[in-house]
Amino acid sequence: xxxxxxxxxxxxxxxxxxxxxxxxxxxxxxxxxxxxxxxxxxxxxxxxxxxxxxxxxxxxxxxxxxxxxxxxxxxxxxxxxxxxxxxxxxxxxxxxxxxxxxxxxxxxxxxxxxxxxxxxxxxxxxxxxxxxxxxxxxxxxxxxxxxxxxxxxxxxxxxxxxxxxxxxxxxxxxxxxxxxxxxxxxxxxxxxxxxxxxxxxxxxxxxxxxxxxxxxxxxxxxxxxxxxxxxxxxxxxx
Numbered sequence: 001x002x003x004x005x006x007x008x009x010x011x012x013x014x015x016x017x018x019x020x021x022x023x024x025x026x027x028x029x030x031x032x033x034x035x036x037x038x039x040x041x042x043x044x045x046x047x048x049x050x051x052x053x054x055x056x057x058x059x060x061x062x063x064x065x066x067x068x069x070x071x072x073x074x075x076x077x078x079x080x081x082x083x084x085x086x087x088x089x090x091x092x093x094x095x096x097x098x099x100x101x102x103x104x105x106x107x108x109x110x111x112x113x114x115x116x117x118x119x120x121x122x123x124x125x126x127x128x129x130x131x132x133x134x135x136x137x138x139x140x141x142x143x144x145x146x147x148x149x150x151x152x153x154x155x156x157x158x159x160x161x162x163x164x165x166x167x168x169x170x171x172x173x174x175x176x177x178x179x180x181x182x183x184x185x186x187x188x189x190x191x192x193x194x195x196x197x198x199x200x201x202x203x204x205x206x207x208x209x210x211x212x213x214x215x216x217x218x219x220x221x222x223x224x225x226x227x228x229x230x231x232x233x234x235x236x237x238x
Contacts, residue, residue: 024140025070026184027133028175029123030192033062047198061195065175066123068133071143077121078150078178080171082113082158093118098155113158115174117150131192136184146182153177154206165205168198176203181210 047062067078076093082100087109089097096115099106106112123129137143154177156162156169167173176199180186186204191197 023070023072024138024143025068025135026137026143026146026182027068028136028179028189029066029068029126029129029132030063030134030195030197031066031123031125031129031132033064061192063130063172063191063195063197065172065191065197065200066126067146067175067178068123069143069147071140071147074119076147077116077118077123078146078175079118079121079123080113080115080174082171083110084112084114089114092116093121095151096153096155098158100158101160103157113171115150115153117147130195134189136179136189142182142184146178149178149181154210156206161202163202163206163209165202167200167202167205169202169206170199172197172199173203173206176200177207177210178203180204180207 069076069078084097092114093116094114095117097112098115100111100113102111126132153174156173158170159168161168176186176189179189180203191200
């Protein structure tokens with residue numbers, strides 16, 4: 001039987017391993033577009049059929065992305081949602097809202113989207129996610145940085161290409177922007193085989209250009225202090 005021996009002490013006290021390192025993670029979920037709802041799924045298929053025809057390729061499965069981030073303070077769901085279900089955004093950890101289709105009509109709640117940093121939140125239809133969750137990082141510094149960046153997501157118009165990235169801004173753009181700004185290797189991230197994530201490239205291009213964000217495109221009345229994420233949002237029943 002092998003005998004385990006303890007390493008000799010050098011006389012210097014070694015700092016204990018940081019306990020938070022094992023409690024930090026960033027996980028990516030790929031959700032089929034329209035999971036749980038026929039209307040969005042049908043419109044997504046029509047959109048993809050038109051795009052495939054114009055690009056002379058076969059239609060692909062479309063995916064919507066979301067993140068689950070863990071730090072010692074708790075677990076957070078990062079997701080972009082439209083339409084906004086009600087005015088109780090604080091209960092879902094909403095930190096940013098943006099217009100859909102046009103800024104001129106964004107005063108109507110039905111024509112705004114919301115970005116959530118939801119403590120103990122839920123990802124709707126997570127049970128339908130494909131090749132998920134995908135662990136992107138266990139670095140507590142990157143996890144904290146990503147959470148802090150959520151409040152600075154650019155509130156671009158959903159469905160339009162305001163910055164000339166070559167692709168419309170949508171929920172995937174929000175997630176890819178956050179990952180790129182957090183310093184994660186986004187070139188290695190792609191949707192499941194046979195699928196694509198419209199808007200993903202728009203987020204990456206915008207992140208590369210985001211050295212001097214245009215006035216009025218960052219934050220809104222929900223944004224709090226840089227550490228507000230540690231306490232914002234309600235606890236879900238799950």
